[in-house]
Amino acid sequence: MRCHHFASGACRSCPHIGVGYRHQVAAKQHAVRELLDPRIRAVDVDPDQLWADPALSPEARFRNKAKMVVTGTAEQPKLGILDQHQHPKHHDGSGVDLTDCPLYEPGLEAAFGPIAEAISEAGLVPYNVGKRTGELKHVIVTISPQQQLMIRFVLRSTDQLPALRTVVPALRDRLAQLQTPAAVVTANLLPVHQALLEGEEEIPLAGDETLRMLLNGVPLNLRPQGFFQTNTVIAAELYAQATAWVDALPPQDQPRSVWDLYCGVGGFGFSLAQAQSGPAKGQRRRVWGVEVSTEAIRAAQRTSADLDCADTVRFVAGDATALAQDHPDDVPDLVVVNPPRRGIGADLARWLNSTEEIRHVLYSSCNAKTLAADLEQLPDFAPVHARLLDMFPQTDHYEVLMLLSRC
Numbered sequence: 118m119r120c121h122h123f124a125s126g127a128c129r130s131c132p133h134i135g136v137g138y139r140h141q142v143a144a145k146q147h148a149v150r151e152l153l154d155p156r157i158r159a160v161d162v163d164p165d166q167l168w169a170d171p172a173l174s175p176e177a178r179f180r181n182k183a184k185m186v187v188t189g190t191a192e193q194p195k196l197g198i199l200d201q202h203q204h205p206k207h208h209d210g211s212g213v214d215l216t217d218c219p220l221y222e223p224g225l226e227a228a229f230g231p232i233a234e235a236i237s238e239a240g241l242v243p244y245n246v247g248k249r250t251g252e253l254k255h256v257i258v259t260i261s262p263q264q265q266l267m268i269r270f271v272l273r274s275t276d277q278l279p280a281l282r283t284v285v286p287a288l289r290d291r292l293a294q295l296q297t298p299a300a301v302v303t304a305n306l307l308p309v310h311q312a313l314l315e316g317e318e319e320i321p322l323a324g325d326e327t328l329r330m331l332l333n334g335v336p337l338n339l340r341p342q343g344f345f346q347t348n349t350v351i352a353a354e355l356y357a358q359a360t361a362w363v364d365a366l367p368p369q370d371q372p373r374s375v376w377d378l379y380c381g382v383g384g385f386g387f388s389l390a391q392a393q394s395g396p397a398k399g400q401r402r403r404v405w406g407v408e409v410s411t412e413a414i415r416a417a418q419r420t421s422a423d424l425d426c427a428d429t430v431r432f433v434a435g436d437a438t439a440l441a442q443d444h445p446d447d448v449p450d451l452v453v454v455n456p457p458r459r460g461i462g463a464d465l466a467r468w469l470n471s472t473e474e475i476r477h478v479l480y481s482s483c484n485a486k487t488l489a490a491d492l493e494q495l496p497d498f499a500p501v502h503a504r505l506l507d508m509f510p511q512t513d514h515y516e517v518l519m520l521l522s523r524c
């Protein structure tokens with residue numbers, strides 16, 4: 118694949134863009150096995166029997182979220198990134214237009230033009246990082262599998278909020294994906310002069326409070342500040358693979374209760390809430406999701422209410438390690454962990470290892486190095502399935518899913 122932004126050096130986000138896609142995946146598979154196979158052999162499992170074929174992504178048009186820095190002028194705004202060749206401290210505020218980035222889903226690309234028009238019509242002045250002037254810092258756009266949009270304008274203050282409000286109806290007229298009540302338009306306030314993407318205050322401007330992300334038949338909800346996996350095709354495969362492995366456990370090993378730690382909006386938890394196939398098909402499982410983001414938890418609670426299952430599938434905001442250790446009487450058969458890049462850490466891993474009621478751990482990791490370190494602290498568990506899922510084509514990154522059972 119070719120990208121003129123990468124060829125010119127303007128954007129360096131996709132270091133493997135010139136490498137054939139099959140080769141990229143083979144290199145990732147090699148890298149993940151180098152990291153994890155020694156640990157797999159250490160518990161007497163043959164790695165060749167363990168690894169499923171990698172899950173392949175479309176190599177382009179797979180990103181469901183665009184985080185655009187706004188540069189240029191109110192008359193001619195540019196959506197993309199800051200000029201990478203300048204030092205952040207002495208930046209003149211100039212940027213690179215990335216609206217034709219080949220990674221974005223087509224529905225995102227189609228939205229960028231109307232968004233730029235709305236910015237011009239409202240006279241929103243792009244924020245200049247060097248001079249610390251201007252109002253509009255970023256535009257963050259997410260597209261759902263059903264092609265509905267969430268558009269968030271990240272402003273430095275409320276000064277230009279009235280002007281933004283006046284152009285939202287025209288923006289909705291221009292974009293079919295915003296005309297449904299299920300779409301979302303907000304302003305986010307980021308008053309500090311720091312290299313952050315968004316602030317804490319979110320102001321609804323139009324549409325619903327959440328974007329409906331229907332995945333594998335599960336109507337997940339996403340609130341503006343919640344996390345969602347960036348590649349919809351691979352996210353669907355990730356949850357489907359997790360469900361298939363768990364459902365296929367022998368009857369005596371079927372989990373009746375599940376903790377979904379680092380649950381985000383509950384993708385794993387809702388997928389595992391009912392056995393879809395296998396010996397326990399149709400059986401409901403008790404699920405408890407834990408996540409530090411209160412916005413993600415609110416979104417997950419809405420899905421529980423929508424599905425009328427709040428009695429068996431509940432979500433709590435808090436730190437995964439602290440909450441797990443604080444509930445010794447409520448320990449489940451299966452724990453799902455899907456932490457950020459730093460992994461789950463030694464405390465949680467040791468607690469999982471020493472808590473004998475926990476029979477299975479399903480570990481979904483975006484960083485195989487920290488996964489390898491965490492596995493060192495889980496010596497009483499042996500891997501029974503492993504799979505690489507290529508969440509991030511054109512880069513070194515990938516997701517790896519592993520089901521571990523107590524030896």
Ligand SMILES: C[S@@+](CC[C@H](N)C(=O)[O-])C[C@H]1O[C@@H](n2cnc3c(N)ncnc32)[C@H](O)[C@@H]1O
Pocket residue numbers: 344345346378379380381382383384385407408409410413435436437438455456457483
């Ligand atoms: C890789 S995301 C996974 C989200 C979710 N499992 C999914 O499939 O979309 C990691 C999540 O961990 C959350 N998180 C970070 N630190 C945490 C902590 N100490 N305790 C609980 N959740 C945490 C983040 O807010 C984020 O939603």
